[in-house]
Amino acid sequence: MTVETVSSSPAFDAISFTISVAKPSDAADVAALGGSVFFESFAWSMPAQDMDNYLKSSYSSDAIRAEIQDTITYRFYVARDSNDPGRLLGFVQLNRFSDEPCLKIKPPNTIELQRIYTELKAHGRGVGTALMKTALDYAIEQGYKAMWLGVWEHNLKAQKFYQRNHFEKVGDHDFKMGSCVQTDWILERHF
Template identity: 30%
Template sequence: MSATTFSWRLRPAGPEDAERLSLIGAATFLESFADIIGGEAITAHCLKANSAESYRRHLDTGAQAWLAEVEPGGAPIGYALLTQPDLPGARDGDIELKRIYTLSRFHGGGLGAALMQAAVEAALARGAARLILGVYAGNDRALAFYAKQGFTRIGNRQFNVGGQICDDFVLARPLTLSENTI
């Protein structure tokens, strides 16, 4: 079955959705990286970074999130999380797309673009000049998606995933017409 076979909806998520965000966060991270990151490291990372408490903390401190849910039924199939930046190369006026993931069986149906659009609209509403993110350097599918969305590479970072160090690219996308350089 392809993503176009399914109906889905996108909605803002709040602290009351922390468990749903935790579930889809861990599921999509495992699905994306289980063949790259060792079992102990990925398990430790998912238990910490994708805990319900982690999402509650983000949302309680001003982050915004969106849940994608399959219809009918409302099972979570993707999400995005927008936070204050915590990346090398961040500057005043930046906002970070901390996470954006969908289950792979829903790739190709416009869900990723819809999540990105929600994040861009929220970033603009906050007055951000640039949207930044970190992405695993070997994630070719994500890199192609981000390039299509107008992101370019501005730097590198090392990312600790449960004790395993991974190389990431830091990408940026200008949000205002007056922003001529990234």
């Protein structure tokens, strides 16, 4: 799928990108983007050693490649710049088997939006919206009745994005990274 966005802001040029199912060859780019965005967004909120350990375990190329190859559990989509296909603009990761006690609809009828990240320079340019639409379309096509996600209680920008996409808070849980424990809100959307 090729998408071209037209920015309503004069500060941003239009951007054209393609969205496709991720392949193992995308793992290094997904790991680099995911680790970079996670660090830039959250490093200030936790001890440096906890951040470093989390990035090494969750955003190594090997860890991401293993998840991309596990097509029973995960579904990944990547958004690449149409004019520079080597540039990854964003990705979304879905998890078919995760659960939370507060969910109103349980597996196998729900799917988790585990990660949705865009390059910081791509924020506000339609990449995240297109990745969200792709994820929602996939979930509906596959017969899921709901989608859920966890978002940090202090990540107001992400919360607003999810609210615009009709997700509602149904609970919370602790998100542990080493000695650091943060509260994530659990949001759910029914189809």
